[in-house]
Amino acid sequence: ETGVTQSPTHLIKTRGQQVTLRCSSQSGHNTVSWYQQALGQGPQFIFQYYREEENGRGNFPPRFSGLQFPNYSSELNVNALELDDSALYLCASSPGLAGVHFEQFFGPGTRLTVL
Amino acid sequence: AQRVTQPEKLLSVFKGAPVELKCNYSYSGSPELFWYVQYSRQRLQLLLRHISRESIKGFTADLNKGETSFHLKKPFAQEEDSAMYYCALSYSGTYKYIFGTGTRLKVLA
Numbered sequence: 001e002t003g004v005t006q007s008p009t010h011l012i013k014t015r016g017q018q019v020t021l022r023c024s025s026q027s028g029h030n031t032v033s034w035y036q037q038a039l040g041q042g043p044q045f046i047f048q049y050y051r052e053e054e055n056g057r058g059n060f061p062p063r064f065s066g067l068q069f070p071n072y073s074s075e076l077n078v079n080a081l082e083l084d085d086s087a088l089y090l091c092a093s094s095p096g097l098a099g100v101h102f103e104q105f106f107g108p109g110t111r112l113t114v115l
Numbered sequence: 116a117q118r119v120t121q122p123e124k125l126l127s128v129f130k131g132a133p134v135e136l137k138c139n140y141s142y143s144g145s146p147e148l149f150w151y152v153q154y155s156r157q158r159l160q161l162l163l164r165h166i167s168r169e170s171i172k173g174f175t176a177d178l179n180k181g182e183t184s185f186h187l188k189k190p191f192a193q194e195e196d197s198a199m200y201y202c203a204l205s206y207s208g209t210y211k212y213i214f215g216t217g218t219r220l221k222v223l224a
Contacts, residue, residue: 003158004158033212035212035214040216041216041217042119042201042203042214042215042216042217043159043201043212043214044214045211045212045213045214048211056211058211090159092159103161104161104212105160106158106159106160107158108158
């Protein structure tokens with residue numbers, strides 16, 4: 001069984017650019033959640049995708065958007081990058097809508113640096 | 116607003132000593148609470164959830180709705196318990212998670 005994978009591992013962008021981060025969910029999982037973890041902070045929930053539809057969103061502006069594909073892999077897109085977007089971006093998959101009944105399995109993260 | 120507070124950034128204890136990692140939350144409804152752990156060079160992983168009322172690796176956590184707390188406890192710390200611990204809240208009907216800022220536990224030999 002393959003775990004959650006994320007690409008790329010590291011990324012450096014400049015302010016104003018756009019970035020796409022990718023996540024492959026664990027086999028058999030149909031739900032993907034994205035988190036932003038700034039240095040010294042806990043993960044902050046961005047949004048969750050369930051069967052290709054957004055299902056729940058945190059307090060992030062519309063320039064943070066996502067997609068989930070039929071194979072349940074997912075992308076996180078961030079437009080008009082700002083310096084404060086520099087963070088570790090975590091993806092987590094679960095076999096159903098993440099909550100009390102379904103455990104989330106986290107990927108290793110993508111470290112984004114915005115200069 | 117929903118919030119999870121972990122007041123200690125760092126907690127150092129000696130091997131064999133009891134451990135208590137504090138977590139307080141603010142939420143007016145029925146919360147679902149979790150503890151996640153991240154060992155050095157490993158991924159974030161679920162340690163336990165309050166609804167299961169289970170003990171994992173000797174850790175337990177009791178939900179105290181009166182004090183709005185979900186402290187993580189272990190009677191005898193081991194060196195392999197050294198890690199970053201995050202308390203998290205999920206509130207019903209939304210599947211959103213709110214994480215605390217984390218507590219780094221160092222177990223000294």
